[in-house]
Amino acid sequence: MKKRIILLCFCFFFVLIAFKQVVISEEKTVEFYLVTKDSSYVAGEPMELRFDMDKKVEDLELFLIHSYSKTVLHPEFENDKAVFKIPELFSKKTGIVSWYLIYESTQKLKGEFRILPNDRTPTRIENYLGPRTILTGNDHFTMLVVVPTDNYDNPKSENSKVEIKYQFLNSITTITKQTKDFIVWKNIYAPTKSGKLLVSSRCDSTTTKEIETEIYPSIATDFKIDYSRNHEFADGNQITTLFTSVITDKYNNIVSDGTFVSFHITTSEDMVLKSYGTTINGIAKGQILHPDHVETYKIKGYVTGMAESNSILIDYKPIIKSFDIKLINDNRTIVVGPIKSFMQQLVSDGIKVVVNIYHKDKLIKTLQEDTSKGIATFTISSEFYKENSYQFEITTLGITQKTEIIKYELNK
Incomplete structure (x- = not known):
């Protein structure tokens, strides 16, 4: 009898162990299924991931990794399905979102989806133009960079069409380019005339304001100088005015006002004097005081590092032959x-x-x-x-x- 009781106890113990193993096995074999079939979404629209499972569980989380941020979501249950709603912070930014379904600290499923720009919202455009001042001639250019975005500041889809217009004098040029790596860029080369260049761009129905680039004359070319005076006597009192011809660049544009011209004056004793002037309408003027003795000045003008003038001689006669x-x-x-x-x-x-x-x-x-x-x-x-x-x-x-x-x- 005692042996039977001991045997029954052992049997009961083994039954309990077997039952526990079955329960544990059942718990470990809970299966999860992704119900949502969409692999891409449009920015700004509602997004959610739905999961089905063998049975309702509580300890369930979704770990999201986005270029913008990372977060952990908890589900809402609808008809035995776990629904994870993507936060607005994530849903408005384009890019790839990776997700990991976590149950009892164990990864059960993983995947990713893509958020695309919202082309149904009004387009925004960022324009960058520079440099804002250039010189005439095909050696110089200004670059326009256009970044079209959706209403959530996401770059537009690749190959979006952007229209670029630029105007100079009586000429208006229009070109169409497609975005690559989120941007469109264009080098706009300077014409041979000085003036103001206006640039604008358009994407979809959005047009930018005009942006200006000032085109200045190129470097000065050689010029001529001359002089004027009231009389030719060396009285040490009167003024001789030096002046240039109209100084231009190689494209015959008058150089910018304020171009600095120096006049180098060499005396008969090889002393060097200097006078200076800045251009107004291409002409620069300098002044020198008459010497107080008989003298011959040799004068030459320079735009430093750019251009030079011819040489001229100015003679000054004595105003007296003797004195008391x-x-x-x-x-x-x-x-x-x-x-x-x-x-x-x-x-x-x-x-x-x-x-x-x-x-x-x-x-x-x-x-x-x-x-x-x-x-x-x-x-x-x-x-x-x-x-x-x-x-x-x-x-x-x-x-x-x-x-x-x-x-x-x-x-x-």
Whole structure:
């Protein structure tokens, strides 16, 4: 009897174990099936994935991977089907979405679907044009890049048609291109005339505003210079005006206003002076002061690194042949002048007069004064000049005159 009881207990135990294994086996063999057949969707429209299963389970999740983000979804159950609704954050952005069905921390199914641009929404266009300033000639161009998108800012489908228009002077050009890698681009080469280039684009029924590129003249070509003046005398007072011919580029466009021109002036003593000007309507002007002595200027103009002019010579004649010198106050005061110009008028105030003082052919001192009312006055003070004789060499307006040796009584 005891043996039978023990045997029955063992049998019962084995039955329990077998039953548990069957239950566990049943739980592990729950099957899931993807009901949704769509492999692509249009951006902005409702999206969902439906799964069927052998029996209703609770611990079910859907893991989504999108280029925009990642997330985990929990299902809603409809008629024993698990329904996962794709969030709006994902559904508005194009691209490939990978999904993984997870049950009790185990991957059961996986797959992917594609979200396509929504061509039924109004098209938007992003335009990029640059550079916005170029030079004339086929060596220079501006590039237009067009990015058409749907209403959710997704690039339009590949090979979408984009119409590009650009206008210059009386010419309007229209071309049609198809998107590749989400964009359309076009190099627009500069014409040979300067002016304003207007560019626009169109995709579907959407047209952009016009964008401008300014086409400036190309680099300057060689030019000519000339001069004008009131008179030809070296009076140290009047102005000589230098001016260029109309400076153009190789396509005969007048160079841009403000083009910098430098005038290089070489004197007869090989000193270099400079004057500058900027162009207005292609012409630049510079000014130089007349020298105060006989002189010949050699002048040439330059647009630095681009162009140069011819050389011209300008001669300046003397305005005096001689001038008066008076010694007064026991020869201690030297009065130079009144100095008269080419029409016997007094020279302008500020003319430089230089006196070199010599003693026994040795230069002792150099004095300088400016004229006032045609006269310059010098004082030879006995306190500083104590020798008994001096000779004076006086120069003004390029003319030099020398006095005889002047005797002085020494203070005792």
